[in-house]
Amino acid sequence: MTFFHPVELSAAVHISIYIIYNGEDLLRQKLLCTDQYCEISKDSYSLTIQLLNTTFNIPNAKYYVVIDDKFLRYKNESEPIPGIRPRKWVIRTEGL
Numbered sequence: 001m002t003f004f005h006p007v008e009l010s011a012a013v014h015i016s017i018y019i020i021y022n023g024e025d026l027l028r029q030k031l032l033c034t035d036q037y038c039e040i041s042k043d044s045y046s047l048t049i050q051l052l053n054t055t056f057n058i059p060n061a062k063y064y065v066v067i068d069d070k071f072l073r074y075k076n077e078s079e080p081i082p083g084i085r086p087r088k089w090v091i092r093t094e095g096l
Contacts, residue, residue, distance in 0.1 A: 002045060007040065007075055007081065008073060008075045009038060009040060009071070010071065010072055010080060013067065013068035013069070013083070014030055014032055014066075014067075014068050015032075015033050015037075015068075016065070016067075017030075017056075017063055017066075018064055019058065019062070025086070028055050028063065029052055031051075033067075036050075037050045038050075047072065059093055059094065060094070060095045061092070061093050062092050063090070063092075064088070065091070066086050067083040069083040070083070071083055
């Protein structure tokens with residue numbers, strides 16, 4: 001994730017990735033966003049999240065990401081950044 005303003009981790013929150021399969025939301029991966037899985041770039045403008053190789057491995061599928069509130073804050077303002085609600089950030093995989 002890349003941001004317009006510098007950010008920093010503010011709380012260890014959960015990040016969940018679901019697949020929408022036959023109209024159901026199935027959990028593919030859930031992790032606690034700590035230094036082990038989430039890394040802020042040296043310039044503080046991007047967040048990298050370490051995921052399993054199998055999280056997005058189904059072709060022609062729709063996934064979505066859920067992130068709890070206050071996972072980041074703007075570095076210079078200490079303003080918390082809201083999370084991402086279910087089905088708001090949808091990711092589609094291509095066929096093989």
